[in-house]
Amino acid sequence: MMRANTRTDTRNPSVDLPAPELGDFDVQQYSTRRRFLKWMIRIGYGAFALAFALPALALRALQTEQQGIAEGDVLVFASGNAGAQAGTAVKPGDIPEGTGLQVFPQGKTDNQSNLVEVVRIAPGEGVDGLVAYSAICTHLGCAVYAKLNQAGHIACPCHNSQFDPANNAKVVGGPANRPLPPLPLGLGPDGSLIASGPIEGPIGPE
Numbered sequence: 001m002m003r004a005n006t007r008t009d010t011r012n013p014s015v016d017l018p019a020p021e022l023g024d025f026d027v028q029q030y031s032t033r034r035r036f037l038k039w040m041i042r043i044g045y046g047a048f049a050l051a052f053a054l055p056a057l058a059l060r061a062l063q064t065e066q067q068g069i070a071e072g073d074v075l076v077f078a079s080g081n082a083g084a085q086a087g088t089a090v091k092p093g094d095i096p097e098g099t100g101l102q103v104f105p106q107g108k109t110d111n112q113s114n115l116v117e118v119v120r121i122a123p124g125e126g127v128d129g130l131v132a133y134s135a136i137c138t139h140l141g142c143a144v145y146a147k148l149n150q151a152g153h154i155a156c157p158c159h160n161s162q163f164d165p166a167n168n169a170k171v172v173g174g175p176a177n178r179p180l181p182p183l184p185l186g187l188g189p190d191g192s193l194i195a196s197g198p199i200e201g202p203i204g205p206e
């Protein structure tokens with residue numbers, strides 16, 4: 001039979017071992033350890049949450065820094081199709097009838113979403129014969145060709161979506177299911193092409 005203040009040796013049930021004295025157990029040390037562990041767990045949760053939150057905050061900050069097109073922005077030749085003219089202001093006469101040209105708002109060229117395709121669909125020097133659309137394809141976000149295809153459409157090199165510049169950039173071929181959003185145009189005091197507002201609609205795929 002087991003005596004008081006004893007415990008059974010589980011490996012040898014016939015042997016009674018002395019029970020641990022309450023004095024062996026340091027209550028204060030135990031509660032300090034518990035508190036320490038709780039804090040460690042809280043710090044762990046906090047670090048875990050930060051690991052997710054920081055990249056999202058950084059991305060948001062980056063997007064805020066990258067400004068979109070706004071009213072009054074002067075449109076300049078994009079580097080891809082302009083050679084030495086890259087970065088200089090575009091005049092309506094730089095775009096012959098039936099051709100397209102890619103431009104950026106001046107000072108905002110680090111944001112690829114600002115790339116714009118300007119097309120002259122009618123003769124004339126003013127903005128009447130010019131239309132402009134986001135050059136970011138609404139299918140999966142590739143930049144469209146600056147040069148129009150043989151049918152006079154804006155084409156995307158990735159999966160061959162095609163948009164009709166004379167008809168509000170309506171989709172006329174390929175997998176895109178949304179037109180390119182338009183950019184309203186105007187003329188600056190020196191006759192340069194400017195944006196008369198932001199791009200009117202979501203840029204790229206939704």
Ligand code: FES
Nearest residue numbers: 137139140156159
């Ligand atoms: S990204 Fe333009 S057609 Fe697919």
